[in-house]
Amino acid sequence: MIEDKNQQRTDLSQLGEFGLIDHLTKRFGVNQPSTIKSIGDDAAVLDFGNKKTVVSTDLLIEGVHFDLSYMPLKHLGYKAVVVNLSDIYAMNATPTQITVSIAVSNRFPLEALEELFDGIELAAKSYNVDVVGGDTTSSQKGMILSITAIGVADDADLVYRSGAQENDLLVVTGDLGSAYMGLQVLEREKQVFQVNPNNQPDLDAYTYLIERQLKPEARGDIKDLLKKLDVKPTSMIDISDGLSSEIMHLCKQSKVGCNVFEEKIPLDPQLINVCEEFNIDSTTIAINGGEDYELLFTIKIEDFDKIKANPNLTVIGHVVNEHEGMHLITRANAKIPLKAKGWNALT
Structure with missing residues (x-):
């Protein structure tokens, strides 16, 4: 700049x-x-x-x-x-x-x-x-x-983190990880600029990621969308500190476990390309990145048909019994315990 x-x-x-x-x-x-x-x-x-x-x-x-x-x-x-x-x-x-x-x-x-x-x-x-x-x-x-x-x-409309129940579906809005990769691009260009102030960055290949970092939007459209679809979430949280961290908050507050499927996590094509350029695993970025300001929520399984065709919403997993724990199911069908590696304000 x-x-x-x-x-x-x-x-x-x-x-x-x-x-x-x-x-x-x-x-x-x-x-x-x-x-x-x-x-x-x-x-x-x-x-x-x-x-x-x-x-x-x-x-x-x-x-x-x-x-x-x-x-x-x-x-x-x-x-x-x-x-x-x-x-x-x-x-x-x-x-x-x-x-x-x-x-x-x-x-x-x-x-x-x-x-x-x-x-x-x-x-x-x-x-x-x-x-x-x-x-x-x-x-x-x-x-x-x-x-x-x-x-x-209205009291009837409020949704808390604590309402998820066994067999509910885990749903996210939009795509994940882009804001974090936007930050990585900006940090890289800052270091290049410090070494050579005459070098002007070409950021055309990163416009979506940078916009997600510098000018995010809150999902004010989702409340009305769900109302039109006649769906009330059983629990909800915004994704500010990384998907895995928010899932763990939601599960702990609701006293449940979950299975999240790696292949279902929505990624923007630009994110996938830039992760390859940076030699970083895109799933790691999507679940740990933070600052996406998308919404993560759970719905009753009976409501699946109402949302399944909507391009704004992606089912990424389901809620299980608390004793089963919180896991990521990889593309290779391995079951890995979820860990919160996202943003921690005190570190």
């Missing part, structure tokens, strides 16, 4: 905290009828009547969760919103509001934060959520971004 060194720079100290908040948040209107009081008071006021409220928070830290040498700030703002909304969709709920909190060092001028908030604004519009508050403070080093997402659902 080539940076324009002649960009205008407005020092944040010129605005002060409240001036900065006013400047960055004046773009946000109110679209949700449940938003009674938005930005500008001690707290947002939301009225959901007889609905259930769902809340989720994520923290993104520079150098741990993102690298600004290849992550544009607008993309970062967009992604920060999406990863939180994915948690709301994983409850089979509809996101309605977010709050945005940010800590930045003095290396970030106002224009950088405007770019970040451009991405936040685009995501809020795309997913029809209101930005209703947050906080800003200074950081000794780098950027820290925290977003809280709030959603709403």
